[in-house]
Amino acid sequence: MSTPSEGQVRRRIAEAETVVVKVGSSSLTQAGGHLDADRLNALVGALAATHLMGARVVLVSSGAIAAGFGPLGFDARPTDVATQQATAAVGQGLLMAQYEAAFGRFGVRVGQILITAEDTIRATQYRNVQRTLDRLLDLGVVPIINENDSLASNEIRFGDNDRLSALVANLVRADALVLLTDVDGLYTAPPSEPGSRRIGYVPNVVNALGEVKVGGTGSKVGTGGMVTKLEAARVAAVSGIPTVLTRAGLAGPALMGDPVGTVFAPVKQRGSTRRLWIGFAAEPRGTIIVDEGAAKAVRGGHASLLAAGAVEVRGAFSAGDPVWVDAEDGTHLARGLAGYDSEEVPQMLGRNTTQLKRILGEEYAHPLVHRDNLVLV
Numbered sequence: 008m009s010t011p012s013e014g015q016v017r018r019r020i021a022e023a024e025t026v027v028v029k030v031g032s033s034s035l036t037q038a039g040g041h042l043d044a045d046r047l048n049a050l051v052g053a054l055a056a057t058h059l060m061g062a063r064v065v066l067v068s069s070g071a072i073a074a075g076f077g078p079l080g081f082d083a084r085p086t087d088v089a090t091q092q093a094t095a096a097v098g099q100g101l102l103m104a105q106y107e108a109a110f111g112r113f114g115v116r117v118g119q120i121l122i123t124a125e126d127t128i129r130a131t132q133y134r135n136v137q138r139t140l141d142r143l144l145d146l147g148v149v150p151i152i153n154e155n156d157s158l159a160s161n162e163i164r165f166g167d168n169d170r171l172s173a174l175v176a177n178l179v180r181a182d183a184l185v186l187l188t189d190v191d192g193l194y195t196a197p198p199s200e201p202g203s204r205r206i207g208y209v210p211n212v213v214n215a216l217g218e219v220k221v222g223g224t225g226s227k228v229g230t231g232g233m234v235t236k237l238e239a240a241r242v243a244a245v246s247g248i249p250t251v252l253t254r255a256g257l258a259g260p261a262l263m264g265d266p267v268g269t270v271f272a273p274v275k276q277r278g279s280t281r282r283l284w285i286g287f288a289a290e291p292r293g294t295i296i297v298d299e300g301a302a303k304a305v306r307g308g309h310a311s312l313l314a315a316g317a318v319e320v321r322g323a324f325s326a327g328d329p330v331w332v333d334a335e336d337g338t339h340l341a342r343g344l345a346g347y348d349s350e351e352v353p354q355m356l357g358r359n360t361t362q363l364k365r366i367l368g369e370e371y372a373h374p375l376v377h378r379d380n381l382v383l384v
């Protein structure tokens with residue numbers, strides 16, 4: 008697939024029949040972290056206009072915790088998981104009430120769907136989510152999705168909604184993904200750093216990941232920062248979906264294809280890599296066998312599988328395919344999505360990141376399976 012021009016990518020976004028829009032907590036809140044009704048209403052105005060022009064709009068909205076902590080009497084967003092989960096339980100209803108009222112002014116119905124990362128693993132759950140979303144869209148409803156914060160287990164929660172939104176875009180076969188945040192685009196470095204400048208067009212997000220300096224959240228309420236947004240843009244790109252990233256106040260122009268924010272071109276034909284979501288449900292295509300140290304790290308639940316701990320690779324798979332991660336005695340430890348094609352792996356086995364960079368180049372310095380794509384069995 009030849010690289011499209013920025014104008015072509017923006018046109019595709021403007022002409023999208025199905026669009027997934029993700030809005031972060033930082034764009035829905037006031038400085039103190041509480042939900043900001045004016046900002047929410049302004050966003051809904053832009054989305055309702057797109058919907059009323061005939062597009063199928065799915066909204067992935069954060070903000071449950073932001074909406075909940077004030078009414079619960081907390082001064083700031085809670086930091087421990089149990090209180091966050093309880094706060095989200097209170098806030099999610101309040102958040103939806105605001106959306107219902109705001110969309111209601113335009114005569115648009117909304118429906119709530121709460122998803123856990125586990126729902127992305129089980130085939131039946133996956134199909135249920137997909138069927139429900141399709142039906143809601145057929146009925147002219149705007150689905151509003153959030154992670155099911157109150158139930159998600161700590162080990163495998165998305166935590167931020169960026170990656171979830173890319174998976175949803177994949178699931179509803181979206182034509183465009185719109186990531187709305189509190190900064191007007193991707194910068195060459197965190198915008199607080201002097202000299203950093205906005206990048207208007209990223210033709211290949213996979214390459215851009217190495218070139219841009221990204222940092223974490225710039226607000227008290229956001230979670231993922233630019234790292235997870237780039238990850239989402241990557242997942243969308245390899246699913247054939249273009250992404251535009253900008254500030255929530257520019258949602259309207261971004262949806263119209265105006266030159267705002269940062270656009271990311273798709274790097275594959277549409278629909279060719281749906282496995283980023285369904286891969287978890289599909290049968291693994293191969294196996295990566297790991298040594299004792301790596302097995303321990305993987306079992307711990309938070310580590311990526313690095314080439315340094317891998318001893319053997321079996322089967323034929325492409326990057327993005329589901330694979331087993333097995334211990335040397337044959338026990339299944341985890342399922343994950345491979346970061347590399349099976350043919351690329353043998354040269355990487357047993358090598359640490361420095362060696363990989365030096366011997367094979369920067370592009371081989373990534374995990375064999377990133378922890379976000381690894382699920383313990």
Ligand SMILES: Nc1ncnc2c1ncn2[C@@H]1O[C@H](COP(=O)(O)OP(=O)(O)O)[C@@H](O)[C@H]1O
Pocket residue numbers: 030031032033034167187188189190192193194195196197198199219220221222223224225226228229230231232233234
């Ligand atoms: N290279 C970069 N370009 C733009 N923003 C960046 C970059 N690196 C870090 N950031 C930070 O990421 C923040 C957005 O992420 P986050 O606060 O998690 O937002 P959200 O709540 O919308 O998910 C920005 O406010 C900015 O401070």
Ligand SMILES: N[C@@H](CCC(=O)OP(=O)(O)O)C(=O)O
Pocket residue numbers: 030031032033068069070071072073095153154156166167168169228229230231232
């Ligand atoms: N699901 C959580 C979202 C967590 C969060 O802050 O996400 P984000 O603002 O997208 O970085 C909520 O609704 O509060």
